[in-house]
Structure formats: structure tokens, C-alpha cells
Amino acid sequence: MKTETVTVDLDNRSYDIMIGPQLIARAGALIAKRLPHVRAGIVTDSNIGALHLPELEASLKAAGIASTSIIVEAGEQSKNFPTLETVVDHLLAARLERNDIVIAFGGGVVGDLAGFAAGIVRRGMGFVQIPTSLLAQVDSSVGGKTGINTAQGKNLLGVFCQPQLVLADTDILKTLPEREFRAGYAEMVKYGLINQPDFFHWLEKNRTAVFAGGKERIQAIATACRSKAAVVERDERENGERALLNLGHTFGHALETATGYNAARLVHGEGVAIGMVLAYQFSAWLKLCSAQAAGQVEAHLRAAGLPTQLEDIAGSLPDADTLMNSIAQDKKVSNGALTFILTRGIGKAFIARDVPAAQVRAFLMEKLRSPH
Amino acid sequence: MKTETVTVDLDNRSYDIMIGPQLIARAGALIAKRLPHVRAGIVTDSNIGALHLPELEASLKAAGIASTSIIVEAGEQSKNFPTLETVVDHLLAARLERNDIVIAFGGGVVGDLAGFAAGIVRRGMGFVQIPTSLLAQVDSSVGGKTGINTAQGKNLLGVFCQPQLVLADTDILKTLPEREFRAGYAEMVKYGLINQPDFFHWLEKNRTAVFAGGKERIQAIATACRSKAAVVERDERENGERALLNLGHTFGHALETATGYNAARLVHGEGVAIGMVLAYQFSAWLKLCSAQAAGQVEAHLRAAGLPTQLEDIAGSLPDADTLMNSIAQDKKVSNGALTFILTRGIGKAFIARDVPAAQVRAFLMEKLRSPH
Numbered sequence: 001m002k003t004e005t006v007t008v009d010l011d012n013r014s015y016d017i018m019i020g021p022q023l024i025a026r027a028g029a030l031i032a033k034r035l036p037h038v039r040a041g042i043v044t045d046s047n048i049g050a051l052h053l054p055e056l057e058a059s060l061k062a063a064g065i066a067s068t069s070i071i072v073e074a075g076e077q078s079k080n081f082p083t084l085e086t087v088v089d090h091l092l093a094a095r096l097e098r099n100d101i102v103i104a105f106g107g108g109v110v111g112d113l114a115g116f117a118a119g120i121v122r123r124g125m126g127f128v129q130i131p132t133s134l135l136a137q138v139d140s141s142v143g144g145k146t147g148i149n150t151a152q153g154k155n156l157l158g159v160f161c162q163p164q165l166v167l168a169d170t171d172i173l174k175t176l177p178e179r180e181f182r183a184g185y186a187e188m189v190k191y192g193l194i195n196q197p198d199f200f201h202w203l204e205k206n207r208t209a210v211f212a213g214g215k216e217r218i219q220a221i222a223t224a225c226r227s228k229a230a231v232v233e234r235d236e237r238e239n240g241e242r243a244l245l246n247l248g249h250t251f252g253h254a255l256e257t258a259t260g261y262n263a264a265r266l267v268h269g270e271g272v273a274i275g276m277v278l279a280y281q282f283s284a285w286l287k288l289c290s291a292q293a294a295g296q297v298e299a300h301l302r303a304a305g306l307p308t309q310l311e312d313i314a315g316s317l318p319d320a321d322t323l324m325n326s327i328a329q330d331k332k333v334s335n336g337a338l339t340f341i342l343t344r345g346i347g348k349a350f351i352a353r354d355v356p357a358a359q360v361r362a363f364l365m366e367k368l369r370s371p372h
Numbered sequence: 373m374k375t376e377t378v379t380v381d382l383d384n385r386s387y388d389i390m391i392g393p394q395l396i397a398r399a400g401a402l403i404a405k406r407l408p409h410v411r412a413g414i415v416t417d418s419n420i421g422a423l424h425l426p427e428l429e430a431s432l433k434a435a436g437i438a439s440t441s442i443i444v445e446a447g448e449q450s451k452n453f454p455t456l457e458t459v460v461d462h463l464l465a466a467r468l469e470r471n472d473i474v475i476a477f478g479g480g481v482v483g484d485l486a487g488f489a490a491g492i493v494r495r496g497m498g499f500v501q502i503p504t505s506l507l508a509q510v511d512s513s514v515g516g517k518t519g520i521n522t523a524q525g526k527n528l529l530g531v532f533c534q535p536q537l538v539l540a541d542t543d544i545l546k547t548l549p550e551r552e553f554r555a556g557y558a559e560m561v562k563y564g565l566i567n568q569p570d571f572f573h574w575l576e577k578n579r580t581a582v583f584a585g586g587k588e589r590i591q592a593i594a595t596a597c598r599s600k601a602a603v604v605e606r607d608e609r610e611n612g613e614r615a616l617l618n619l620g621h622t623f624g625h626a627l628e629t630a631t632g633y634n635a636a637r638l639v640h641g642e643g644v645a646i647g648m649v650l651a652y653q654f655s656a657w658l659k660l661c662s663a664q665a666a667g668q669v670e671a672h673l674r675a676a677g678l679p680t681q682l683e684d685i686a687g688s689l690p691d692a693d694t695l696m697n698s699i700a701q702d703k704k705v706s707n708g709a710l711t712f713i714l715t716r717g718i719g720k721a722f723i724a725r726d727v728p729a730a731q732v733r734a735f736l737m738e739k740l741r742s743p744h
């Protein structure tokens with residue numbers, strides 16, 4: 001199977017995303033070719049560390065890249081201040097310098113945490129992403145957003161830190177739990193829903209092939225990366241259009257907060273799946289798009305085995321006011337008014353500024369009262 | 373007395389440094405004019421908080437800028453992880469948004485800490501510097517370097533975060549302890565020594581007038597800012613020339629580490645004063661500049677009441693090996709080789725790469741054995 005390369009064009013900070021099989025084995029050589037003489041601090045989590053770290057370490061060593069490994073606990077709770085401090089302390093104790101690299105080897109959690117560390121150690125070190133979850137391969141490893149959570153909410157602290165190379169090894173997805181694969185699939189569907197209706201319809205046809213692996217999977221990941229790269233190129237710092245990538249995320253984040261970031265109840269991509277359905281239903285409720293479009297989105301995500309409704313979440317949820325409160329603290333608030341990603345149909349998302357909080361609240365009240 | 377304005381030209385991130393009397397009283401109006409509709413999180417320290425915070429708060433309020441104040445303990449030890457966490461938590465709890473501003477109201481410690489917070493909260497908020505120490509007015513508030521210290525050394529964590537406005541109120545220096553004024557003076561002298569011999573000679577003639585206040589002081593601060601701005605404009609991220617600003621700092625940082633950042637023994641600018649004399653003496657020792665130039669630098673700093681020799685530091689110092697070790701951990705190390713700012717005379721500093729550590733060590737051994 002062929003390796004695909006997507007280039008993110010950001011002038012002198014441009015970088016390649018390589019997507020294909022057996023990239024871990026080639027990682028050392030691929031890095032050494034582009035970044036000669038670097039040493040590396042690998043950040044990974046306990047799951048990926050146990051399964052795949054020896055292969056990456058061997059690959060670096062074979063290419064003459066000295067490395068040190070930092071293993072954090074798997075899970076969202078590692079995106080916090082104490083873990084960040086542990087990571088930067090380790091990088092500094094290893095005497096890594098500005099021109100050396102941090103390698104994020106894991107899912108979005110590791111990518112966000114390691115990227116933040118790379119962005120602040122010595123005011124910015126080199127950075128390479130080796131995403132191992134589908135979500136990280138199609139979303140979090142591309143575009144340079146990094147960060148951690150605080151008591152006030154998700155991703156409230158961070159920096160923009162573009163990687164110098166992204167290696168998305170599609171073989172490594174074989175050990176990814178099915179549920180995590182589905183969660184990443186939700187983010188892939190997102191690009192179709194935002195502005196690529198053809199991709200959404202292609203996924204409707206090729207979903208089972210993408211889940212099965214093979215060339216359709218590589219193609220789908222590459223399409224997703226290309227789609228994200230295009231948005232990031234036009235609006236790196238999210239002053240405008242990049243906000244479209246938050247489709248489904250305002251509701252999704254509120255649900256993640258409501259479930260205490262408890263992965264047993266909800267993982268990020270699942271929150272996004274429900275959030276996207278809510279965004280379509282809210283758009284339909286506002287008479288912006290058809291109920292049929294909302295139904296089509298829900299049907300596709302449900303067919304992929306994703307949760308799509310509030311009652312798909314195990315356990316009880318807080319009331320509409322509590323959800324609203326957590327939405328208001330979300331970072332997509334500008335001078336008190338709510339900014340929402342709404343849609344006029346499949347592939348027709350848009351940024352709606354000044355959405356009245358009262359409308360969101362009324363919609364949520366209905367949803368919470370009579371589900372379906 | 374006239375207010376001087378120095379512009380730091382960084383394309384769409386350009387900003388003004390205003391230097392003159394009574395700028396705290398005008399701060400609200402000056403900010404509101406440039407950044408309409410912002411709210412502010414003021415970060416200050418216990419000393420400046422007690423002396424000047426009410427005036428700044430009143431000035432903002434009069435201009436319609438809502439603000440919240442965060443007071444950290446005065447002193448270098450506040451540039452640490454726990455204090456950073458306190459500051460960002462407060463900014464988030466106050467629900468400040470991306471377009472709101474953090475105001476650093478204090479010396480270099482507050483500037484570095486608050487700037488780092490501004491750089492990472494919501495991946496970057498607005499930022500205004502109101503430096504209150506001479507050192508902060510001529511150095512740390514200009515150029516966008518921010519950061520905190522870690523167990524491994526000074527300023528090892530941080531981001532580049534350019535302010536949108538710098539207000540250097542020369543009246544506020546009236547309450548600055550004399551010793552801190554002298555420390556800031558050392559950084560001012562640094563610009564003369566790097567590449568502006570005329571400014572050094574001007575300071576030799578006008579030193580007492582600069583210490584007395586008045587128009588010479590404003591002129592000297594503006595010249596220093598202009599000098600730093602020119603370097604930053606050419607090399608914002610310190611890939612080259614900006615390293616010149618570290619003249620005296622490699623030795624200085626090692627001395628700060630050796631004295632445990634204990635301000636009773638040594639403050640930053642004093643470390644820089646001794647460090648600059650050592651840099652000249654080391655350059656003379658290497659036959660790069662004349663002993664006469666080194667003597668002239670020492671004489672001027674000594675006349676200003678600054679420490680200039682190792683034995684001016686109260687208490688005992690560690691041996692040459694320990695100092696070398698701390699120099700090697702300093703961030704101006706590239707692939708193991710030592711980078712030093714050396715000089716060929718007054719205003720003739722240059723970046724020397726690959727200075728053998730053995731030579732630095734031999735020089736330090738001599739200095740520690742037979743002072744003078």
C-alpha cells in the first residue's frame with residue numbers, strides 16, 4: 001500500500017504529514033533525513049508505551065538519534081498542570097536543547113500535552129507528531145493547537161506549536177480499541193459535514209472499508225488531513241474560519257464536562273458525534289437546515305456504532321442550566337455573546353456569532369425533557 | 373517633560389513603547405484608545421501592589437476598562453510553576469477572553485510571569501506591559517521574551533509573547549529602591565557595551581543626571597529601548613544576533629544560581645554588572661580586547677555603585693567546576709559547545725561559538741583564586 005503525503009503550507013513553518021503503513025519502523029530514518037543531529041524526548045502514554053515504544057526507540061537508535069522516553073498515564077486526566085510539569089522537568093533534566101525535538105507518540109492527549117511542552121521548553125523546541133489514534137491522525141496532530149485542561153474547562157491553556165513532521169502509521173491502528181476508532185471516525189465525518197459533502201457521501205458508501213483497513217482507510221485519513229490543512233493554512237490562529245472545525249464541539253465539550261471527562265461514559269470523539277447531531281438538530285430547530293439532513297447525519301454516525309443522542313450516555317446528565325453554564329465558559333465566547341457552528345445542510349457549516357444563549361437553553365431543555 | 377515614543381517594528385505585531393512622566397494616570401485612556409472594549413487582568417507584586425495599584429485601577433476604571441487584580445509575592449521566587457498556575461487560574465476564573473488583556477504591572481519578575489500567562493491562557497490573550505523597575509523599562513518589557521524558572525535553571529520555560537503596548541512611567545521609579553535602580557542601570561550600560569560606544573560615553577558623562585531623574589533619564593531609557601528594539605526587529609526569536617543581549621548574562625546567571633537567587637546577596641542586574649566585567653576580562657584574557665577597556669567598564673559600573681567583582685558578593689561562592697556546570701546547563705548551549713558573548717572593545721561585542729569550556733574554567737579558577 002502506498003504512503004500518502006499531505007503538506008501543510010505555512011511558509012517557513014510548512015511540514016509534511018505522511019500517512020501509510022510501517023512508518024514507526026521508518027521514523028528514525030525519516031526524522032534524521034529532515035532534522036539532522038537532533039536528539040529526541042519521546043512522550044507517550046502507558047498503553048502505547050507498553051505496546052509500541054520499543055519499536056520506535058529501536059527505529060530512532062538505528063538512525064543514530066539518541067532519545068529519552070517519558071511515559072504518562074493514559075487518559076484525558078494527564079492533560080493537566082502536574083503532568084505538564086513532569087514532562088518539562090524530564091525534558092530539561094535530559095538537557096535537550098532548542099534544536100532537539102519532542103516526539104508526541106500517542107493519541108490526542110499525548111499530542112496536546114507533548115506539543116505544549118515542546119512549545120514552552122526553552123521558549124520552543126523542535127516537535128514531531130507520531131499520532132497513534134485515528135482521532136489524532138485525522139485531527140489533533142495537524143494544525144499546531146496544543147494544550148491542557150484546567151479546573152475551568154478543556155484546553156484553556158496552551159500554545160500554537162506546529163510540528164515539523166507528522167507520521168501517521170496506519171498499521172498502529174490495529175491495536176487501537178474499536179471504540180476509539182469509532183470516536184476518531186466521528187472527527188473524520190466532521191470534515192465532510194463542514195464543507196465537503198462529497199467526502200461525506202464517499203464515507204456513507206465506504207464506511208465498512210474504512211473500518212476494515214486497507215487503502216480506503218489511508219485515503220480517508222489523507223482526505224481528512226488535507227481538509228484540515230486547508231483550513232489551518234487560511235487561518236492558523238483561529239481568527240475566523242478555523243472555528244468551523246469546532247462543529248459539534250461546543251455541545252461535545254459541555255457533555256464531556258458533564259460526564260467529568262470519564263472515558264467510561266464518554267470519550268472526546270463520542271461527545272463530538274452527539275455534539276454534531278445536536279448542532280444539526282439545533283440548526284433544524286432554528287429552521288436553518290432540514291430535519292432530513294439532521295436525520296442523515298445521525299443515521300450515518302449511528303451506523304458507525306457511535307452514540308448520537310443524549311440518552312446514549314450512560315448515567316444521568318445535569319440540567320439545561322448547568323450545561324449552558326459550561327457552554328458559556330467554553331472558549332468560543334466573544335465579549336459575552338455565544339458563537340456557534342451552525343449548518344444549512346450537509347457540507348454547509350457556518351460560524352454564527354451572537355447566538356442568543358436563551359435559544360440554546362430552550363433547545364437543550366426540549367432535548368433533555370423529551371429525547372428523540 | 374516630553375514623553376518619548378519608541379516603536380518596535382514587527383509587521384502586524386508592531387507596538388509602541390511610551391516613556392515619560394505620569395503614564396499610570398493616563399494608562400486607561402492610552403489602552404482604551406488602542407484596544408477598545410477590552411477587560412483587563414492586572415498582575416502585580418506585593419510591593420508595587422501596595423504602592424501603586426490603586427492609581428492604575430482608578431485610571432482603567434475612568435476609561436471604562438473593567439479589571440481584576442492578581443497580586444503575587446515580590447521576588448524572583450514568584451517566577452515558578454505554582455505561581456504561574458495561580459495567575460492563570462485567576463485569569464480564567466475572571467472569564468477573561470482571548471481579546472482581553474493581561475497587564476504586567478511591575479518589574480521584570482511580574483513582566484516575565486504575566487507575559488507567560490498571557491501567552492498560554494486560551495493559547496494567547498492580549499498583553500500590555502507597564503514596567504515599574506528601571507530594568508523592566510529598559511530591558512525585560514521590550515522584545516516579548518517571557519518565562520519562569522525551574523529547578524534546572526533560570527527562564528527555562530516560557531513563550532515569545534509580544535506586548536501590544538508598553539508604558540514606562542518614569543515617575544514611578546521614584547519609589548524604586550536605589551539598589552534596584554543601579555541594577556537596571558547595568559542593563560542600560562549593556563547596550564552601550566554591545567554596539568553603541570557613543571551611548572556608553574554619553575552615560576559616562578551623564579550618569580549622575582540619569583540617576584537624578586529628569587530629561588536625561590527619559591532620554592537614556594528611550595535610547596536603551598531603541599537599541600533593544602533594533603536588535604529584536606532583526607532577530608525576534610534569537611536565532612542569531614539577539615544573543616548579543618546576553619552580554620554578561622552567562623556569568624551573571626551562574627552567579628545568580630550560585631547565590632540561590634537570594635536577592636539579599638545578588639539581584640539580576642548586579643549579576644549582569646559583574647558578568648559584563650567578567651566578559652570583558654575574559655575577552656582581555658583571551659587577548660581579544662585591551663585590559664584598558666575592561667578597566668573602563670569596571671570603573672563606570674563601580675562609579676554607579678554596582679558590584680563588579682566576585683568578592684563584591686557577600687558570602688562564599690562555589691568553586692569553578694560548580695560554576696561551569698551551571699554555565700553548561702544555561703540555555704545558550706548548542707549541541708554541547710559553549711556560546712559566549714565576547715568583545716573586542718567598548719561597543720564591539722560579538723557572538724563567539726565553540727568557546728572551549730576548559731578556557732572558561734581556567735579563567736574562572738584564576739578569578740576565584742586571586743581576585744582583582
Ligand SMILES: NC(=O)c1ccc[n+]([C@@H]2O[C@H](COP(=O)([O-])OP(=O)(O)OC[C@H]3O[C@@H](n4cnc5c(N)ncnc54)[C@H](O)[C@@H]3O)[C@@H](O)[C@H]2O)c1
Nearest residue numbers: 047074107108109110132133135136140145172175176268
Ligand atoms: N489539538 C487539537 O487540535 C485537538 C483536536 C482534537 C482533539 N484534541 C484532543 O485530543 C484528545 C483526544 O484524543 P484521543 O481520542 O486520541 O485520546 P487519547 O490520546 O486518550 O487516546 C485514546 C485511548 O486510546 C489509546 N491508544 C491510542 N493509540 C493507540 C493504539 N495505537 N493502540 C492502542 N491504544 C491506543 C490511548 O492510550 C487512550 O487510552 C482530547 O484531549 C482532545 O481535546 C486535540
Ligand SMILES: NC(=O)c1ccc[n+]([C@@H]2O[C@H](COP(=O)([O-])OP(=O)(O)OC[C@H]3O[C@@H](n4cnc5c(N)ncnc54)[C@H](O)[C@@H]3O)[C@@H](O)[C@H]2O)c1
Nearest residue numbers: 419446479480481482504505507508512517544547548640
Ligand atoms: N524577558 C526579558 O527579556 C528579561 C530581560 C531581563 C531580565 N528579565 C527578568 O527580569 C527579572 C528582574 O527584573 P527586576 O529587576 O525588575 O526584578 P523585580 O521584578 O523583582 O523587581 C525588583 C524589586 O523592585 C520592586 N519594585 C519594582 N518596581 C518598583 C517601584 N516602582 N517601586 C518600588 N518597588 C518596585 C519589586 O517589587 C522587586 O522587589 C529577572 O527575573 C530576569 O530574569 C527578563
Ligand SMILES: [Zn+2]
Nearest residue numbers: 139187268272
Ligand atoms: Zn475534536
Ligand SMILES: [Zn+2]
Nearest residue numbers: 511559640644
Ligand atoms: Zn538581564
